[in-house]
Amino acid sequence: MSILEIFILALIQGFTEFLPISSSAHLILPSQILGWKDQGLAFDIAVHLGTLLAVVIYFRKEVFSLLGAWGGSFAGTHNSESRLAWWILIGSMPAALFGYLAKDFIELYLRSAWVIAGTTIVFGLLLWWVDVKAKQVKGEYELTLSNALFIGFAQALALIPGTSRSGITMTAGLMLGMTRESAARYSFLLSIPIIIMSGGYTALGFLDDGVVVNWSELGYGAILSFVSAYVCITFFLKVISKMGMLPFVIYRLLLGAGLIAFLTL
Known part of the structure; x- marks a missing residue:
């Protein structure tokens, strides 16, 4: 890959992994629209590692606290943090x-x-509708097992490109x-197990193939995705309460409409 491709793809992964606009869609589109070659499994693993490190480091206090509480739950010590840790694990299944x-x-x-265009528009409109109608009174520590499963099944829909993992889990949370x-916050914490599992599964397939990789490309990709993801998380959490989801909904509608126009020309 060229330096430009590495730069763009890593920034796309970092910025879109945690925004409700679908990272998978944005990583697929350059190859379909610009004719770029597929970046390959190794690069996907590298940029996902960068975003994983970003969310773990940003929420390091919460992560250590949740892990400690989760471990204590095996000894019979249960509290709001141990329950949240279990809900995150169960919601990832x-x-x-x-x-x-x-x-x-x-x-x-x-x-x-075509699929990306459709899901970008449909789930964007759903996010807008829920954001307008939501009561917005509950915190992540007030979730129940049924709530965790509901958000978890919503997260599974993000396997369809264009849905957005963060977008659909935030939509479910607002519901x-x-x-x-x-x-x-819950969406970001929920991303940790699924990124680890999907990255581990992809890495096993990659190792079985025995493909030769360019380690400098992977290093640049991981660093750039880490920096952009950390900036994205920081910015998003500071502004989302006041800004709402409308800017991201508008972006999704414009992206979906632009894709349809591009595909029909």
């Missing part, structure tokens, strides 16, 4: 299961610009009455 079972089908039939900020 639907996407992991459906991803494993439907991976080939998704790769074969759903990674197209349950969460505030924008708490829905965003």
